[in-house]
Structure formats: C-alpha cells, structure tokens
Amino acid sequence: MSTYKAPLTDIRFALYDVLGAEALFAQLGYTDATRDILDAVLDEAARFAETVLAPLNGVGDEVGSTFDKSTGEVTTPPGFKAAYGQFVEGGWTGLTASPDFGGQGLPHTIGVPLNELVNAANLAWGNFPLLSHGAVEALKQHGQDWQREVFLKPLVDGRWTGTMCLTEPHCGTDLGLLKTRAEPNEDGSYAITGTKIFITAGEHDLTDNIVHLVLARLPDAPAGAKGISLFVTPKFKVARDGSVGERNTLRCGSIEHKMGIKGSVTCVMNFDGAQGYLVGQPHKGLQAMFTMMNTARLGVGLQGIGLSERAYQNALAYARDRLQTRSLAGAKFPDKPADPIIVHPDVRRMLLTVKSLVEGSRLLALHAGTLIDVANHSADAAERERADTLVSFLTPISKACQTEWGIENTYHALQCFGGHGYIHEHGMEQLARDARITTLYEGTTGIQALDLMGRKTASTQGAGLKLFLAQVEAFIGANENNPAVAEFIAPLREKAAEWAGLTRSILQRAAQDPEEIGAASHDYLFYSGYVVLAYWWARSVAAADASSHGEAFKQAKLETARFYFARILPRTLAHAAAIESGAAPLMAMAAERFGD
Amino acid sequence: MSTYKAPLTDIRFALYDVLGAEALFAQLGYTDATRDILDAVLDEAARFAETVLAPLNGVGDEVGSTFDKSTGEVTTPPGFKAAYGQFVEGGWTGLTASPDFGGQGLPHTIGVPLNELVNAANLAWGNFPLLSHGAVEALKQHGQDWQREVFLKPLVDGRWTGTMCLTEPHCGTDLGLLKTRAEPNEDGSYAITGTKIFITAGEHDLTDNIVHLVLARLPDAPAGAKGISLFVTPKFKVARDGSVGERNTLRCGSIEHKMGIKGSVTCVMNFDGAQGYLVGQPHKGLQAMFTMMNTARLGVGLQGIGLSERAYQNALAYARDRLQTRSLAGAKFPDKPADPIIVHPDVRRMLLTVKSLVEGSRLLALHAGTLIDVANHSADAAERERADTLVSFLTPISKACQTEWGIENTYHALQCFGGHGYIHEHGMEQLARDARITTLYEGTTGIQALDLMGRKTASTQGAGLKLFLAQVEAFIGANENNPAVAEFIAPLREKAAEWAGLTRSILQRAAQDPEEIGAASHDYLFYSGYVVLAYWWARSVAAADASSHGEAFKQAKLETARFYFARILPRTLAHAAAIESGAAPLMAMAAERFGD
Structure with a gap:
C-alpha cells in the first residue's frame, strides 16, 4: 500500500x-x-x-x-x-x-x-x-434564524453531517429539468417527494442524523431553473426547538458501484413526502446552491492536490530505490548492480512534472483561501469586493486544473512504477482510480471551463482576470531588478500579455458567435491555469530566496521553477493555438456525421 | 455495459x-x-x-x-x-x-x-x-528444425498457447540483471530454475498445453545482457518426436490483483528444474526476445485503438441521447426538454479528439502491417530492407502513441458521460482501467521513447525518419495542386521540415551530452506521432475525395482532418519547445533535492 x-x-x-x-x-x-x-x-x-x-x-x-x-x-x-x-x-x-x-x-x-x-x-x-x-x-x-440555531451547531461540531441533493437521474448539469416536488404542509413545513442520485454520504453510520439540503419545485414554481427552491430535510425530523423526532420518510434506495473512492458512499435517495423546511426565498434555490457549490468546488480541487502529493512521495521513493539499467551518461552507482531509475531523464521528467504541478497548485489553492478570508473579513469594502471577484475567477481554474493535474500526476506516479504500478498491492492504482472522480463531481471540467469563460470572464468583461494580471504586474514591477528571479520576468510578462490578448480575441469573436465561448473554454481554462502557476513559481523562487530556508531548499525551488518554465509552461502554446482556431473546427460537423 | x-x-x-x-x-x-x-x-x-x-x-x-x-x-x-x-x-x-x-x-x-x-x-x-x-x-x-516441427503447429492452430517469460521480481526493463538459471541435462535439454513475474496467460484452462519461452542464464554465461539465452519450456513436457509427456516442474505460484484486464491472468511462474530446450544460440537470447517483442508491441498498440474505438462509440451514443441544457447559440431541439449534449462545443471537442486519434492511429497501425508484409515478401531486397527499417522506426511510435492515446481517449469518452461514467454499470470505467496497462507492458512509454530516439534514430542517423519523410514529400509533390487537400499541404510541409530540424538538433546536442537523448525522447516520440497522424489525415482526405464513398463520408473525413490540424497538431508546439529546452532542466536537480 x-x-x-x-x-x-x-x-x-x-x-x-x-x-x-x-x-x-x-x-x-x-x-x-x-x-x-x-x-x-x-x-x-x-x-x-x-x-x-x-x-x-x-x-x-x-x-x-x-x-x-x-x-x-x-x-x-x-x-x-x-x-x-x-x-x-x-x-x-x-x-x-x-x-x-x-x-x-x-x-x-x-x-x-x-x-x-x-x-x-x-x-x-x-x-x-x-x-x-x-x-x-x-x-x-x-437559513432562517431558527434553522441556523437548530442545524448549524450539530453540523459544525460534527455530530451531524450534511449533503447536497441536486442531481436526478435525468439531470445533473441542467438542474432546470429537475422534478422533485415540495408540497406545503399545514405546519409550514413541506412534503418533499422525488428521487435524487449521486448523493455523497447520503446515508452512513458515522452520525446520528444527516441533514439533506434538497432542491425541489414548489407547486406554483415557474418552469426551468427559476422555479427551484432549497429545503433542509433531515434524516430524523428536527423540530423548531431543536428536538429530534421520528425517522423522516426518506431512504437510501441503493448505492453505486464505482471505479474508485469505494469507501465513500454514493447514494440514490428516495424522498417520499419527507418533511423539509424552505431555506431562503421560494424559487431562489439555485443561488443558495451556488453558495454550497463554490465551497465544495475548492474542496474538490484540494483532492487533486492531496492525491498528487501522495502519489509523488511514493513514486519518488520507488525511483530512488528501484535499480534498473545504467545512466546513458555512464554508471552513477557503479558499486550497485544497476543505477536507481531516478538517474534517467524521463523518470525525472515525470517526477518533476508532478512536483512542479503539486507545489504550484498548493499556492493557487492557498491563495484562494486567503481571498476568502479577505472577502469575509476585510474592513475595506472595496477590498472585500475585489477579493470576492478574484476568488470567483480563480475557483473554476483551481477546481478543474487541480483535479485534471491530479489525474495526470497519479498517472505519472503510477508510470514510474512500471508494471508494478498496475498491481493493487502497491496502492498506486487506487490513487489513479480515486482521482478519476474529481473531474466529474461538483461540475465536470467542461462546466468549470464554461463558468470561467462565460460567467467569470465574458459576463464581467474580464474583471477577475484584470485583478489577477494587476497582481502579476505588481510582482514584475517589484522584482524587475531582483537577480533571484531575473530569468522568469520576461516569460511571465509575455504570457500575461498573451493571456489578456487571447481573452480580448475570444470576447470579440463571441460577440459575433456565442459558440466561440464554449469552443475556447477548455483551452482557455488550461491556458489560464498554466500562467497562474508560472506566476506562483516565480513568486516561490523570490520568496525562497528572501527566506531563512537553507540553500538546498532554495535550490530545489529554483530548479523546479526552471523545469516548469522550460517543460510545462510551453503547453500554453498548444492551448493558445487551439483557442485561436476558433469554433469552426468544432461546430462544422453535423451530428450524424460523427459516426454510425 | x-x-x-x-x-x-x-x-x-x-x-x-x-x-x-x-x-x-x-x-x-x-x-x-x-x-x-x-x-x-x-x-x-x-x-x-x-x-x-x-x-x-x-x-x-x-x-x-x-x-x-x-x-x-x-x-x-x-x-x-x-x-x-x-x-x-x-x-x-x-x-x-x-x-x-x-x-x-x-x-x-x-x-x-x-x-x-x-x-x-x-x-x-x-x-x-x-x-x-x-x-x-x-x-x-x-528454433531448431525439430522445435519448429513440434511446437509451431499446435501454437498456430491454437491447441496450445505461448508466453514470454522475461521479467523477474528485481528486473523488468533491465533484463541483464536476470537470475533464472539453465543447467544442462544429459539428454541435451536444460533444467530451468527461477521465478518469473508478470507472465500474461502463464497458466489457464483454455488449452491442454502452454509453451513458455523463458530467458535464463547458462552456467558459463557472461554477466549482464550478453549472457542470456532463450529456452522453450512447455507446461507438459514435449519430446523431440512431438509426443506430450508428464507435467513439467513449473507452476503458477500466484496471480496478480490488477487495476483492470481482470479476465486476463498475470502469473508468478516458478520454474523448479523444469525441462527446457535452448532456442537459437547460447547467450543470444535477447535478440530472439526482440523478435517476439516487436510483434507484441505492435499488438499492444492495437489494444489502444480497439479500446478507443469502443469508448468512442459509446460516448457518441450517449452524447446524442443525453438531453441537458441548451446550446449557447439558442435551442437546437426546441421540442425536446433540452438539447442533446452533442450540440456543445466542448463535448464535440472531446468526441472529435477521440475520432481523429482513432482513425489516424488505424492508418498508422495498418501501414505498419503492410510494411511487415513488404519486409517479408517483397521480391526486391532493397525494398524489403527499406520496409524493415521503416517499420522498426514506426513500432515505438505506434506502440506508445496508440496506447497513450488509448488512455486519453477512454478518458474523454468517460468524461462525456459525466458522473455516470464513473459508475461501473455503464462500462466506461472498465475501458479506462483496462487501457491503463497498455502503456506499461511490452515496454513502458519511456522505453519506447528511448528505443525511438536511441536505437531507431541516433544509432541509424535517422534512417527511418528519412524514409518516412520521403513518403511525406512524395505525397506533397503528388498533391500540391490537388484542391481537395490544398489546405493541409503547407502545414504538413512545415511540420516535416521542423521534425527533421529537431532531429538534427537533438543529435548534435547528444554528441556533447548523452543525456540529451533521454531528455528529448518522450517529447520527440509524441512530436513524431502527431506529425505521422497529420500525414495520414491529409492522405485520408485525398483518398476519400478520390474514392467512391458518398458525400457525407468525404465531408466527415475532411471535417475531422480540419479538427486534427487545428486542435491536435498544435500539441507539437509544446513538444518542440520541451525538446529545445534540452537536458538541463531535467538533470540539474540532485536526487536528494526532489523531496524528503
């Protein structure tokens, strides 16, 4: 393991x-x-x-x-x-x-x-x-005051856990299609009826109660996404005074058999007139949902980092330990029967790819964390607003890139083990299987890309990007004469300008053809992620240089940054070219010509 | 499923x-x-x-x-x-x-x-x-005449199956380290003793006998790769007259629990003085091995294509069927509750990526097949030699790219299913798990890359590449004025020239520093694969245009080629930049600075 x-x-x-x-x-x-x-x-x-x-x-x-x-x-x-x-x-x-x-x-x-x-x-x-x-x-x-009073303490102290009940068999991304109904009861509560699927931790034996936050339609709800309301619906009924009553009429109908995260439980939840209480305004459930979702998205992004770090540690240990063939430059450990595989450039390429993506992602994620603190606690309203805009912009980048890199990183780490990586007992294949869910749940990568390109860029005229680029400019301005990072300044400046240019170009084209948004979204997301990490790598080198860390630490940061700029950042070239090719190569083919 | x-x-x-x-x-x-x-x-x-x-x-x-x-x-x-x-x-x-x-x-x-x-x-x-x-x-x-006589017929007619027993617990890539011994018996046979791992189909119930081809060392063997011999060692002993005798002293000790291909069996094989016969010359076992290996490598490459094709068919059916949200350009199917997801550019991006890689790979693989026929059956010795050189050059590209694309393609296809792709019952996750072995066995992708860059390029002064580029030039020359493919000629010419230039540049640097071979190998392999496919896509469009296929078929080939040139071929930009950055970013870091 x-x-x-x-x-x-x-x-x-x-x-x-x-x-x-x-x-x-x-x-x-x-x-x-x-x-x-x-x-x-x-x-x-x-x-x-x-x-x-x-x-x-x-x-x-x-x-x-x-x-x-x-x-x-x-x-x-x-x-x-x-x-x-x-x-x-x-x-x-x-x-x-x-x-x-x-x-x-x-x-x-x-x-x-x-x-x-x-x-x-x-x-x-x-x-x-x-x-x-x-x-x-x-x-x-x-939530209403009594709901906060009654539900928050047990959720915060962990006596109860919560769920998000959104998806139904016929709708995941498109919640406007959902069918679960909420009928008013005489006591002010609602009777929730419907089937939800993919409910993580929908049922389990860890706590006495489980608090389901359920999206459903009121009887007078308008059609589509504007007719969805949010209800708090506990497994055991909870009265307004906080007392826990009888079992609610909701039940786990089955659990999914999944590729990985087998210890986690993914439930089909059947609500059969279950007692729930309206949270927030009628028909405004989607807004409340997004509150949950943004937190969850950043949380899923961290799953990508965690899996990558664990995969890296095991691949590194294996690469230092496994003796196999000699370095092409001559034996490095002539007293051993063969050299450890870490001497080989291609094994180093895999390890350094993981290392540079993990350590860079860690800064992306922690920075997003600090922005949430600023947005919630700064005394300056304008600063709160800026932080909120910036973290909104970075959320889809963080979620999608960190999870996609999680898949890539667990791939490389498994590959370092050769055939042994495919065998269950080494534990590397579990990391790869577990990682595979992260680009699917809490909005697929495609949904994150659309969120970034549409809601967070086109709809705001690039407000988030401008704030991030201002930060990059400030770093460049402050470090233009800093010899520790001199080599990274020009490429960073060039990428920042290119990023702004690509954004303008997409938005101009999108004004003519809305398909340009979706056509650019995936490559724009990754382009953005790689430039964000380039910024964090340059800052890491500067910070390491100015820190009290030892020479070996500083040297490792510098060498990893150099690897990143030389070997990973050039991926932006492919993404930029794909973006510039526009929507036509994607949209030309009629659906029937894709195949039989 | x-x-x-x-x-x-x-x-x-x-x-x-x-x-x-x-x-x-x-x-x-x-x-x-x-x-x-x-x-x-x-x-x-x-x-x-x-x-x-x-x-x-x-x-x-x-x-x-x-x-x-x-x-x-x-x-x-x-x-x-x-x-x-x-x-x-x-x-x-x-x-x-x-x-x-x-x-x-x-x-x-x-x-x-x-x-x-x-x-x-x-x-x-x-x-x-x-x-x-x-x-x-x-x-x-x-094999000796009697071995061919006795073993080939049952292997060819399928009464028996064969294995390749190479890997041992401490060595896979580096067979020079292997320890299995072969001691001469008085009757001219050998007693084989040792443990082999990762033996596909090492034991099973499909046939009466299993013919193991085992690498082992003779008592007088020189150390390392030059002291390895090949032995044919059947599960049931086979006499020189073909009669099948008693059970040989070899046995499956356990089987591996794997990420996928669970129906296939991967055995630990224990040889305990098992009777075997020398195949070929003493100490020349590795050459005989490569004979098996090259065939097997092309075969594994086909696994990548097969899985990709199956994944594509299922993803396409799902994308046409699953109704979810509307096209950003306005409802395409206003009579349905939502549009099928194939209307979305990002779903099309995933599908077209798979389609263009599968159909392109199919030509790479079939072309390699025709080269083997030419190499074996042409009346012209020079033509046989050329075909052999070219298929040797294409084998690592075919094996590594087709399997890596198999992983990418099964990834995209699963992603098209959203969360449903992660659930076992849809069968998409099995394809992804099964695909994961293909970049590991019969030589990892890193080994294929070294084979291409070292043995098939540096050691031959680019002989294989020259033959392939001559083919590209011939196509360009013949189609320069063909309006059906006009748009592809300039990019193809540019990539062919760049490929030749990158090769020269790597070989020049490698003359100074042998690490440049390993440092360039992975990106050179993929660079090569993408240009090879660009050639086959241009040829496909020309061939479709000249064929008796209907307009829809021709149009689909043209649109897929356009997608490939616009959206996939630009990956060469990232690979070229990584190649040009040289070995330093990979080799600078001392092993101890990679982490704790």
Missing part, C-alpha cells in the same frame, strides 16, 4: 513565506491565528492524517461502504467510524467555523492544508465531512 | 482506399488475398467480435480469472473457454501464419484489423492468444 507523510515544510513555506499569512491574519483581526497556533494545528492535522486516516485508505478501497437493502442502511468500512469520532473529538469539523455556532474561528485559509492532508491520507473518508461545510454555508447565508 | 460494433467501413476505407492493399497484396504474391476473401474475413471477424467476445467483456471484469493455490490452476471467467474454442475452430489463430505450419497464409496486414476487433470486444480475452504470435515468430526464426 502507498505511504503518506504530510508535506508540512512546503505548506509552511507557501503559507508564511510566499503568502505572508501571519501578517494577513493579524490585519484581518484573527488575533488567535498566530504562527504558534497555526503550527500546532498543522502538526496535529499531520499526525491525524498520517496515523489515523492514511492507514485506512487501503481497507476503504478493499471493503468499501456496503448497503443493506432490507434496512436501507449503509455500513462504512472498518475503522471509518472510529476515525470520524476522533476527528469530531479533535474539533476538526469546526476548525474554521464561526464561534457563534461552536466553531474555533480560525481563518478559512487554515482549512485548506487541513483538507489537503485529509484528502491525501484518505480521499474516500474525507468525503463524509466534506459536504457539511457547504450545508453550513448555505444555512448560514440563507 | 458498453456496446461494440466493428467499424468495418472505416477499416475498409483505410485498407483499400488509403493504403491500396489489394494491389499491394497482389504484387507481393498473395494470390488468395483478394478483396472478396478479405471482406469475408472482416465480416466474419466482426461477427465473432461483436457476438461472441464483446458480451463477455463485462463478466471478465467482474468475475476475473481465479487461482487455486492448492493446485496452482487458473480458471478463466465464464464463457472464455467456449469463446476460445470457437476462435480456434474458426481458424483465427492461424489467419496470417504460414501454411507450412497449418496457417492460412493471409497477409500480416489482415491480422491488424482482426486484432483491433478482438481487443475492442474483449481486451482481457485477447491477451490469451496474443502472445502465441510472439512465440511462433521466435521459434520460426530461431
């Missing part, structure tokens, strides 16, 4: 040296978020991830969550329930939640490495607490 | 219209390989693949091959044995084998679509007969 060690050195470097998190948290009024406290949190999170969760990753895959058709109950894999108990006891579920609801009130940013570690250690397990955050956000922002 | 229909229209187009196979076969003296015969073979192969093999693909994955530790026996999944019986009865195992050994003597080329169909229908099943071809080739070229 694969092993895992939390990459605390790099996380601390990103947090403190690159992002200046200490000063930022102080400025935002997080008086408890001192470096001592944060370091202790990271140490303890690492211990929990390494010693409690990581050892359960294999059994989660092998045993899986199981379903009893006769009772509708789900049993999680051996050890999952005990680990969840420790997680709750350690206060992890409420780490960044407001003290108003029993949380510890630490910055959102510090939840980012926690989630990276949890996902790396045990992605399937991590899905049980994951969606509670979205439920908390939705109730906090849209 | 996924469905499958043999793509006979496209195979026939490639074979007859693009490659002119009828005339070629006639010229090579294959008097029986008329179009009537070939068409009947293809029809029958399609029927067998669609109706016998394809329905067993799911059960192969779900039940898998199973191992009985007490007896050392392997039971194949339900239906596999009966299907194998039909395969043998239909004469398929000897389709292209020499009539001298009971084969039907058809051109090697016609085995290519047969293998594509078998692999598409049931990759795991296809692995049982696959390696017999390699064993036949090795025995035919290197």
Whole structure:
C-alpha cells in the first residue's frame, strides 16, 4: 500500500513565506491565528492524517461502504467510524467555523492544508465531512434564524453531517429539468417527494442524523431553473426547538458501484413526502446552491492536490530505490548492480512534472483561501469586493486544473512504477482510480471551463482576470531588478500579455458567435491555469530566496521553477493555438456525421 | 455495459482506399488475398467480435480469472473457454501464419484489423492468444528444425498457447540483471530454475498445453545482457518426436490483483528444474526476445485503438441521447426538454479528439502491417530492407502513441458521460482501467521513447525518419495542386521540415551530452506521432475525395482532418519547445533535492 507523510515544510513555506499569512491574519483581526497556533494545528492535522486516516485508505478501497437493502442502511468500512469520532473529538469539523455556532474561528485559509492532508491520507473518508461545510454555508447565508440555531451547531461540531441533493437521474448539469416536488404542509413545513442520485454520504453510520439540503419545485414554481427552491430535510425530523423526532420518510434506495473512492458512499435517495423546511426565498434555490457549490468546488480541487502529493512521495521513493539499467551518461552507482531509475531523464521528467504541478497548485489553492478570508473579513469594502471577484475567477481554474493535474500526476506516479504500478498491492492504482472522480463531481471540467469563460470572464468583461494580471504586474514591477528571479520576468510578462490578448480575441469573436465561448473554454481554462502557476513559481523562487530556508531548499525551488518554465509552461502554446482556431473546427460537423 | 460494433467501413476505407492493399497484396504474391476473401474475413471477424467476445467483456471484469493455490490452476471467467474454442475452430489463430505450419497464409496486414476487433470486444480475452504470435515468430526464426516441427503447429492452430517469460521480481526493463538459471541435462535439454513475474496467460484452462519461452542464464554465461539465452519450456513436457509427456516442474505460484484486464491472468511462474530446450544460440537470447517483442508491441498498440474505438462509440451514443441544457447559440431541439449534449462545443471537442486519434492511429497501425508484409515478401531486397527499417522506426511510435492515446481517449469518452461514467454499470470505467496497462507492458512509454530516439534514430542517423519523410514529400509533390487537400499541404510541409530540424538538433546536442537523448525522447516520440497522424489525415482526405464513398463520408473525413490540424497538431508546439529546452532542466536537480 502507498505511504503518506504530510508535506508540512512546503505548506509552511507557501503559507508564511510566499503568502505572508501571519501578517494577513493579524490585519484581518484573527488575533488567535498566530504562527504558534497555526503550527500546532498543522502538526496535529499531520499526525491525524498520517496515523489515523492514511492507514485506512487501503481497507476503504478493499471493503468499501456496503448497503443493506432490507434496512436501507449503509455500513462504512472498518475503522471509518472510529476515525470520524476522533476527528469530531479533535474539533476538526469546526476548525474554521464561526464561534457563534461552536466553531474555533480560525481563518478559512487554515482549512485548506487541513483538507489537503485529509484528502491525501484518505480521499474516500474525507468525503463524509466534506459536504457539511457547504450545508453550513448555505444555512448560514440563507437559513432562517431558527434553522441556523437548530442545524448549524450539530453540523459544525460534527455530530451531524450534511449533503447536497441536486442531481436526478435525468439531470445533473441542467438542474432546470429537475422534478422533485415540495408540497406545503399545514405546519409550514413541506412534503418533499422525488428521487435524487449521486448523493455523497447520503446515508452512513458515522452520525446520528444527516441533514439533506434538497432542491425541489414548489407547486406554483415557474418552469426551468427559476422555479427551484432549497429545503433542509433531515434524516430524523428536527423540530423548531431543536428536538429530534421520528425517522423522516426518506431512504437510501441503493448505492453505486464505482471505479474508485469505494469507501465513500454514493447514494440514490428516495424522498417520499419527507418533511423539509424552505431555506431562503421560494424559487431562489439555485443561488443558495451556488453558495454550497463554490465551497465544495475548492474542496474538490484540494483532492487533486492531496492525491498528487501522495502519489509523488511514493513514486519518488520507488525511483530512488528501484535499480534498473545504467545512466546513458555512464554508471552513477557503479558499486550497485544497476543505477536507481531516478538517474534517467524521463523518470525525472515525470517526477518533476508532478512536483512542479503539486507545489504550484498548493499556492493557487492557498491563495484562494486567503481571498476568502479577505472577502469575509476585510474592513475595506472595496477590498472585500475585489477579493470576492478574484476568488470567483480563480475557483473554476483551481477546481478543474487541480483535479485534471491530479489525474495526470497519479498517472505519472503510477508510470514510474512500471508494471508494478498496475498491481493493487502497491496502492498506486487506487490513487489513479480515486482521482478519476474529481473531474466529474461538483461540475465536470467542461462546466468549470464554461463558468470561467462565460460567467467569470465574458459576463464581467474580464474583471477577475484584470485583478489577477494587476497582481502579476505588481510582482514584475517589484522584482524587475531582483537577480533571484531575473530569468522568469520576461516569460511571465509575455504570457500575461498573451493571456489578456487571447481573452480580448475570444470576447470579440463571441460577440459575433456565442459558440466561440464554449469552443475556447477548455483551452482557455488550461491556458489560464498554466500562467497562474508560472506566476506562483516565480513568486516561490523570490520568496525562497528572501527566506531563512537553507540553500538546498532554495535550490530545489529554483530548479523546479526552471523545469516548469522550460517543460510545462510551453503547453500554453498548444492551448493558445487551439483557442485561436476558433469554433469552426468544432461546430462544422453535423451530428450524424460523427459516426454510425 | 458498453456496446461494440466493428467499424468495418472505416477499416475498409483505410485498407483499400488509403493504403491500396489489394494491389499491394497482389504484387507481393498473395494470390488468395483478394478483396472478396478479405471482406469475408472482416465480416466474419466482426461477427465473432461483436457476438461472441464483446458480451463477455463485462463478466471478465467482474468475475476475473481465479487461482487455486492448492493446485496452482487458473480458471478463466465464464464463457472464455467456449469463446476460445470457437476462435480456434474458426481458424483465427492461424489467419496470417504460414501454411507450412497449418496457417492460412493471409497477409500480416489482415491480422491488424482482426486484432483491433478482438481487443475492442474483449481486451482481457485477447491477451490469451496474443502472445502465441510472439512465440511462433521466435521459434520460426530461431528454433531448431525439430522445435519448429513440434511446437509451431499446435501454437498456430491454437491447441496450445505461448508466453514470454522475461521479467523477474528485481528486473523488468533491465533484463541483464536476470537470475533464472539453465543447467544442462544429459539428454541435451536444460533444467530451468527461477521465478518469473508478470507472465500474461502463464497458466489457464483454455488449452491442454502452454509453451513458455523463458530467458535464463547458462552456467558459463557472461554477466549482464550478453549472457542470456532463450529456452522453450512447455507446461507438459514435449519430446523431440512431438509426443506430450508428464507435467513439467513449473507452476503458477500466484496471480496478480490488477487495476483492470481482470479476465486476463498475470502469473508468478516458478520454474523448479523444469525441462527446457535452448532456442537459437547460447547467450543470444535477447535478440530472439526482440523478435517476439516487436510483434507484441505492435499488438499492444492495437489494444489502444480497439479500446478507443469502443469508448468512442459509446460516448457518441450517449452524447446524442443525453438531453441537458441548451446550446449557447439558442435551442437546437426546441421540442425536446433540452438539447442533446452533442450540440456543445466542448463535448464535440472531446468526441472529435477521440475520432481523429482513432482513425489516424488505424492508418498508422495498418501501414505498419503492410510494411511487415513488404519486409517479408517483397521480391526486391532493397525494398524489403527499406520496409524493415521503416517499420522498426514506426513500432515505438505506434506502440506508445496508440496506447497513450488509448488512455486519453477512454478518458474523454468517460468524461462525456459525466458522473455516470464513473459508475461501473455503464462500462466506461472498465475501458479506462483496462487501457491503463497498455502503456506499461511490452515496454513502458519511456522505453519506447528511448528505443525511438536511441536505437531507431541516433544509432541509424535517422534512417527511418528519412524514409518516412520521403513518403511525406512524395505525397506533397503528388498533391500540391490537388484542391481537395490544398489546405493541409503547407502545414504538413512545415511540420516535416521542423521534425527533421529537431532531429538534427537533438543529435548534435547528444554528441556533447548523452543525456540529451533521454531528455528529448518522450517529447520527440509524441512530436513524431502527431506529425505521422497529420500525414495520414491529409492522405485520408485525398483518398476519400478520390474514392467512391458518398458525400457525407468525404465531408466527415475532411471535417475531422480540419479538427486534427487545428486542435491536435498544435500539441507539437509544446513538444518542440520541451525538446529545445534540452537536458538541463531535467538533470540539474540532485536526487536528494526532489523531496524528503
């Protein structure tokens, strides 16, 4: 099975040296978020991830969550329930939640490495607490006072977990088609009836109650996406005074057999007149949904990073250990029967690809975390707005690129093992199978790309991009004469200008033909992701140079950045060319000519 | 579960219209390989693949091959044995084998679509007969007369199957390290002792005997790769008169639990003084091995095509069927609740990527098949030599690109299904898991890349490339004024020149630093693959235009070619930039700086 060690050195470097998190948290009024406290949190999170969760990753895959058709109950894999108990006891579920609801009130940013570690250690397990955050956000922002009072504390302290019940058999992306009905009861509650599918953690044995946030239609609902409302619908009924009553008329009908994340449970949920309460305004459910979704999307992005980091550690250990053939430049370890495979350029190419994508992604994700803290806690309204615009822009990039790179990275890491990577016992194939879900759930990569290109770029005239490019310009301005990063300034400037130019070009073409948005979206998303990482690599080198880290650390950052600029950033050339080729090569073919 | 229909229209187009196979076969003296015969073979192969093999693909994955530790026996999944019986009865195992050994003597080329169909229908099943071809080739070229007499007929008629026993626990790529011993017996045979791993079809219940071709060291063997000999070592002993005797002292010790191809069996084989006979010269086993390996590599390349084709068919059907949201350009099917997702540019991007890579790869593979026929059967020695050089050059490109594209294509096809693609019942995730082995076995992609860059390019001063480029130049010369392909001529000429230039540049740098070979190899391989496919796409358009196919067919070829040149060929830009960046970004980092 694969092993895992939390990459605390790099996380601390990103947090403190690159992002200046200490000063930022102080400025935002997080008086408890001192470096001592944060370091202790990271140490303890690492211990929990390494010693409690990581050892359960294999059994989660092998045993899986199981379903009893006769009772509708789900049993999680051996050890999952005990680990969840420790997680709750350690206060992890409420780490960044407001003290108003029993949380510890630490910055959102510090939840980012926690989630990276949890996902790396045990992605399937991590899905049980994951969606509670979205439920908390939705109730906090849209719930009535009594709903916040009654549901938030148990969700924050982990006694209950939450779900997002959106998808139905005939609709996932297009929620306007959904059919689940909500009929008003006399007591002000609603009777929810319908079938939801793909409900992560829809049923399990970890907690006494499960809080489903369900999208449904009121009787007078307009057709389509404008007629969807959100309802909080617990497994066991909850009265307005918080007392828990009888079993609600909802039930898990079956669970899916999946390619991976077998320890996680994916439920068909049948609602049969189940008692629910309206959250937010009638017919405004989609807006409330997006509140949950954005949090969840950034969370799924972290799954890509976690899996990549774990895959990297195991591939690196194997590449240093496995003796096979000699270096083409002559034996490097003549006293051994062969050289370790890390001497080979192509093995290094795979390892450095993963390393540069993981460490770069970590900054993208942590930066998004700091933006959420600024958007929620800055004293300056304009700054809050800017941070919100920028994190909205970066969310689809973060979710899609980090998960697609997660697939690429687990691919490379498995490949380093040769045929051994394909065998279950080494654990690399599990990482690859687990990674495969991340580009599908919480909006496929295609949906993220459309979100970036349409909602976050075309609809805002590139407001998010402008803010990001201003940050790039500021870095370039401040470092133009910094010899530590001199070699990266010109390529970064060139890519920033090209990015702006490509954006203008797409928007101009889209004014003539709306298909240009969809045609450019995928390549625009990846183009953006690679330039974002180039910026973070340049900043990493500058920050390492200015830090108190040792020479070996600084040298590794510099060499990884050089690899990134030489070997990964050129992927933008292919994406730019694809973008510039426009919609015609995609749209010309009539549907019937695609094949028989 | 996924469905499958043999793509006979496209195979026939490639074979007859693009490659002119009828005339070629006639010229090579294959008097029986008329179009009537070939068409009947293809029809029958399609029927067998669609109706016998394809329905067993799911059960192969779900039940898998199973191992009985007490007896050392392997039971194949339900239906596999009966299907194998039909395969043998239909004469398929000897389709292209020499009539001298009971084969039907058809051109090697016609085995290519047969293998594509078998692999598409049931990759795991296809692995049982696959390696017999390699064993036949090795025995035919290197075996003694009595060995050919005794072993070839049962292998060709399918009564027995063959294996390749190369890998040991501590060595796969680096066979020079292998430890299995061969001690001479008094009767001229050898006693083989050692452990081999990853032996595909090492044990099974499909045939009465299994013929293992085993690499081992003679007592006086020099160290390393120059001390390896090849032995034929059957499961049941075979005397020089062909009579089958007692059970040999070799046994399956366990089978691997794999990510996919679960119906196929991957064995640990323990040889305990097993009786074997030397094949070829002492210490020349590696040369004999390469005979097996090259055949097997092209065969594995076809696995990538087969899986891609099946994935495409299912993704296309889903994309036409699944209703979800409206086209950004306005409703295309206003009478339906939503548009089918094939209206969306990004879904089309995924489908066209698969379509263009599959149809292009099919030509690369079939072309390699025709080169083998020319190399074996041309009356002109110089032409035989040229064909051999060219197919040697194309083999690593074909194996590595077709399998890597197989992974990419099954990825896209699964992604078209959204979350449903991750669920076992749709069958898409099995295709993705099955595809993952193909870039690992018979030499990883990294090994293919080194083979192309080192053995097939640097060592031959680019002889294979020159032959391929001459073919490109000839096409350009003949079509410069052909309006049907006018738009493709300039980009093809430009890429051909760039390919030659990149090759020169790498070889120059490699003269200073041998690491440049390994550093360029991966990107050079893919650069080459994309240009090869650009050539086949241009030729396809020209051939379609000149053919008797209908307008819709011609239009589809033209539109797919346009997509390929606009959206796929630009990947060469990233590969060229990576090549030009040289070895330094890969080699600078000391092994200890890669991580903790």
